[in-house]
Amino acid sequence: MNAKRALKTLILAALGGSFALTALAQWQWIDKDGRNVFSDRSPPAEIQEKNILKRPGSHQVAAVPASASTAASPTAAASAAAGKGNAPKLSGKDAQLEARKKQAEEVEAAKKKAEEENVAKARADNCEHAKGGLVNFQSGLRISVTNAKGEREVMDDNARAAETKRLQGIADSDCK
Structure with a gap:
């Protein structure tokens, strides 16, 4: 009998405590x-x-x-x-918001840095290819290209000069 009474008391106390949680x-x-x-x-x-x-x-x-x-x-x-x-x-929510903003800024900075590294790598590759092309064009060797029909043609002096000028412009802009 005492066990039943203790159980009822415990249940009522738990129920009363749950109402207090809404407060x-x-x-x-x-x-x-x-x-x-x-x-x-x-x-x-x-x-x-x-x-x-x-x-x-x-x-x-x-x-x-x-x-x-x-x-x-x-x-x-x-x-x-x-x-x-x-x-x-700052309340808890404001601190969380600030932490999220800071994390977003860090992610944005990391993306920007990665993009800058990719651009720098692309410039270095362009520089290397332009320098290699300049060496070929300035060597005096005959250079052939494929035309729209798929036939091989030898570059004339005007086309050679134009390509040399283009490669020199790339080298000047990307090899800094």
Whole structure:
């Protein structure tokens, strides 16, 4: 019999404790009349961010003097809540947001660095090919190319000079 009674007591205590958990999901803010408002719903859109004292998930309540909570002036209550400190402290969500921003910036910087490395590698390859082509064109050897019909043609002096000029431009721009 005592076991049944102890079990009932334990169940009732657990049930009562579960109701208390809903009280943790509370919002607290100062409304337009300067009164403290407690609710399980978020404040209306016209409530300024500085007047929101507590959010669900953050268990801190901004210290508001008792005189400010009973003040008739909404500006006095708002200034008392906002005047806690000049430097805003980051809540858990703000710290997570800052961490995500920092991580995104690091990823962006890594992408930019990798892109710059790829461009530098491509420039080095272009430089090497241009220098090799210049050596071939300046050697005086006959150079043949394939035309649109697929036939081999020997480059004349004008085409050779144009290709040499093009390769020299590539070498000048990429070999720095």
